[in-house]
Structure formats: C-alpha cells, structure tokens
Amino acid sequence: MSFKAALHAQRIVLDGALGTQLEETIPRENPLSVKGLPLWSTKVLIQEPSMITKIHQSYLEKGASVLITSLYQASLQTLQKHENMSLEQSRQVWKKSIDCAKDAVKLVKPSSKVFIVASIGPYGAFLANGAEYSGEYGDISIDKLCEYHREMLEYFAASDDVDCIAFETIPKFEEVKAILKLADEVLSNCRKEFYITLSCKNSAMLADGTPLADVFTYMLSEDFSKTVKDCFVATGCNCVPFEDVAEFISNANKTAVSLNVEPLTLIVYPNYGFENDMSDVSQYVFKKSSEKWAQAVEKWCLFTNVRGIGGCCSTGPEEVAQISKIVEQHNH
Known part of the structure; x- marks a missing residue:
C-alpha cells in the first residue's frame, strides 16, 4: 500500500521528536551532545547511529506506523559546510539514516507495514539561525531554493526504501513554490510521493507573514x-504550538470551502510545550501540559481530512502512545 493510499484508508500515527529526544538522552557535557549545534541529530547519526535506531524503536513500540528519518539538518550544503563532505559522502549519510529506520522496523515490527519518510528540512535549517521560524532567508530566488533541495530530492526519489518524502518546517511561501516546481521536474518519472508541512507564525499566517x-x-x-x-x-x-493546530486546520478547510473544492489532506505534528528564545538558539525550554495533549489530539481527529498525526519538538514515546490510542478509537 502506498503512503497516499494509507492516508485515505484511515488515520495513521507518525513518530515524535528525534533531536529533542537526543537532547534529553545525552548529557550536555557529553561529546555527543547535540543542543544548539548546526547538525543537530545528524551529528549522532554520523557518530553513533544506533542511538537513532533506538529512538525509532521506541516510537514503533508505542504505536507509530511512520518513521521520519533523522535528516532535518543534513542537506548537501550543510554537510559540506560543517563536515567538509563530498556529494558521495553526503549520500552515505542519507543512506545511513534510512538504514536506521529500516533496522528499527526489523527489530520491532518485521511483519507490519511501516512507512519510512525521508526528511528534507527547510533552507532555514542550513542557515542555522532560527530562520525556519521566521522565513527570513535574505535575497534568495525560487530557482536557488530549487537547487538547494535538488540533490536530496533526487536521492530519495530514486530510493526503493523511501515510501514518501517530507519537506518539513517550511516557513516561506517562495520555498513552497520552489518545492512544487522542483517536484514537477524531479518526480515526473519515478512518481515518488511527498508532502509539505509548514512552519507558522500563528494559526493564520505562515512564518514569513504570508496569510x-x-x-x-x-x-x-x-x-x-x-x-x-x-x-x-x-x-x-x-514545529508549531499544539494549541494552534485546530485553528490551523479550520483555516485550511475554510479556504477549501471558499473555493468550492475538496479540502486538503492534512498531516499535523506540532510541538509539545517547546519555547525557543531566538536570540540564542541553544537556549530553549519545554513546558509540558500532558492533560491538554490528549484533548488536542481528540479535537484534531474530529476533522475528517486530518489523516496523519504525530509529534515534533519535545514529544516522546508517551505522547505518541496517546496519539495511537486516540487514533485507534476514531478509526473504528
């Protein structure tokens, strides 16, 4: 079954955070600590990939059927800049991330269908200055944004082990346009499926201020x-506050109604109490409210076009377990 077919058949459960889970697991004084680093979870992927596999396992054990690879900050340009890697070396990192997800599936759900989704982060992740929360990219054209994403998209499009490609935390309207333009070029032969999840200023505005x-x-x-x-x-x-998601969904559906068309298929995986001080990207805190998380997931499930639910920063296996329980109830 394709990822698209699975979304249409029933709601599916995505995994939770990778980077912030590593931050909770690895002490700040440990050389493997990733907090505030431009490579973030990619550092652990390169140096200690078994830790990535273990986090994937923890989500599968709690009911996730989608694993998103640990490549949010692993574009060719990022790996060239911070690790002096060639294209071929970068491809080996990308392959390693896919292999970590595959290994977790073999260990936990060898006879079940688990979708492996390849993560492609925004250009803002390369800038490593919080631009994925503002869309402040400076002077860069749609064509330049296409070229930034091209190598990763081409690699994942050709991989039989990738079920879908996720362009995540996209904060800028021009980047959305660039992704769709590039997808038209790259995917015309292989027909690999992809989705785009947005980084928002609030429930009505993209991070760059576009309505x-x-x-x-x-x-x-x-x-x-x-x-x-x-x-x-x-x-x-x-990577948006979970409190904003229901209104985000409503706004998406209102737009469809105004155009008299079918609503967009939606995937949501917000933060759980993540607060980032953008004056210092290494300093942020988590203010969790567990009783509100389940209530929010219940609310999202009331929208029939919300087909995938997971968690982003500061979510962990327990939050995914809550999602899995609620989604299962709504699927039956």
Missing part, C-alpha cells in the same frame, strides 16, 4: 502538472 489562506489557495487552485497532482499527497504543519 495561510494565500498558501492554501495556491495549493488548491494552481494548475499543477499531473506529476504534482499525483505525488503531492498532503500538507499540514509541524
């Missing part, structure tokens, strides 16, 4: 090629 209604209108009404229409399986949000 979400404009972004949704573009996705719903632009005359895309058959390649994009077939392969672009969902949009949604991630």
Whole structure:
C-alpha cells in the first residue's frame, strides 16, 4: 500500500521528536551532545547511529506506523559546510539514516507495514539561525531554493526504501513554490510521493507573514502538472504550538470551502510545550501540559481530512502512545 493510499484508508500515527529526544538522552557535557549545534541529530547519526535506531524503536513500540528519518539538518550544503563532505559522502549519510529506520522496523515490527519518510528540512535549517521560524532567508530566488533541495530530492526519489518524502518546517511561501516546481521536474518519472508541512507564525499566517489562506489557495487552485497532482499527497504543519493546530486546520478547510473544492489532506505534528528564545538558539525550554495533549489530539481527529498525526519538538514515546490510542478509537 502506498503512503497516499494509507492516508485515505484511515488515520495513521507518525513518530515524535528525534533531536529533542537526543537532547534529553545525552548529557550536555557529553561529546555527543547535540543542543544548539548546526547538525543537530545528524551529528549522532554520523557518530553513533544506533542511538537513532533506538529512538525509532521506541516510537514503533508505542504505536507509530511512520518513521521520519533523522535528516532535518543534513542537506548537501550543510554537510559540506560543517563536515567538509563530498556529494558521495553526503549520500552515505542519507543512506545511513534510512538504514536506521529500516533496522528499527526489523527489530520491532518485521511483519507490519511501516512507512519510512525521508526528511528534507527547510533552507532555514542550513542557515542555522532560527530562520525556519521566521522565513527570513535574505535575497534568495525560487530557482536557488530549487537547487538547494535538488540533490536530496533526487536521492530519495530514486530510493526503493523511501515510501514518501517530507519537506518539513517550511516557513516561506517562495520555498513552497520552489518545492512544487522542483517536484514537477524531479518526480515526473519515478512518481515518488511527498508532502509539505509548514512552519507558522500563528494559526493564520505562515512564518514569513504570508496569510495561510494565500498558501492554501495556491495549493488548491494552481494548475499543477499531473506529476504534482499525483505525488503531492498532503500538507499540514509541524514545529508549531499544539494549541494552534485546530485553528490551523479550520483555516485550511475554510479556504477549501471558499473555493468550492475538496479540502486538503492534512498531516499535523506540532510541538509539545517547546519555547525557543531566538536570540540564542541553544537556549530553549519545554513546558509540558500532558492533560491538554490528549484533548488536542481528540479535537484534531474530529476533522475528517486530518489523516496523519504525530509529534515534533519535545514529544516522546508517551505522547505518541496517546496519539495511537486516540487514533485507534476514531478509526473504528
């Protein structure tokens, strides 16, 4: 079954955080500590990949059926800048991330279908200055953004081990347009499925200040090629406050109603009490409210077009277990 078919068949449970889970696991004084580093979880992937596999395992054990690879900050340009890696060396890192997910599946759910989703982070992750929360990219064109994402997209498009590609935490409207333009070029032969989740300023605005209604209108009404229409399986949000998600969903659906079209298929995996002081990207805190998390997940499940639910920063196996329990109840 394809990822798209699975989304249409029933709601599916995504995994939770990787980077912040590593931060909780690895003491700050440990050489493997990732907090505030430009490579983030990719550092552990390169040096101690078994730790990545263990986190994947923990989510599968709690009911996740989707594993997102640990490559959010592992673009070719990022690996070249911080590790002086060649294209071939970068591809080996990307392969290692996929292998970590595959290993976890073999250990926990060898006879079950688990979707491996390859993560491609925003250009803001390369800048490593918090731009994925602001969309402040400086002077960069859509064509330059296409080239930034090209190598990773081409690699994952050719991989038989990747079920879907996730462009995550996208804060800028021009980057959304770049991704859809690039997908049309790269995916025309392989038809690999992908989704785009957005980084938002609030429930009504993309992080760069663009009204979400404009972004949704573009996705719903632009005359895309058959390649994009077939392969672009969902949009949604991630790395946003979980309290904002229900209104985000409502705004997406209002746009569809205003255009008299079917609503977008949505995937949501927000933060759970993550607060980031952008004056110092290494300093942030978590303020969890567990009783509110389940209530929020219940609310998201009331929207029939929300087909994938998971967690981003500061979520862990217990939050995924809550999602799994609630989703199972709503699927039956």
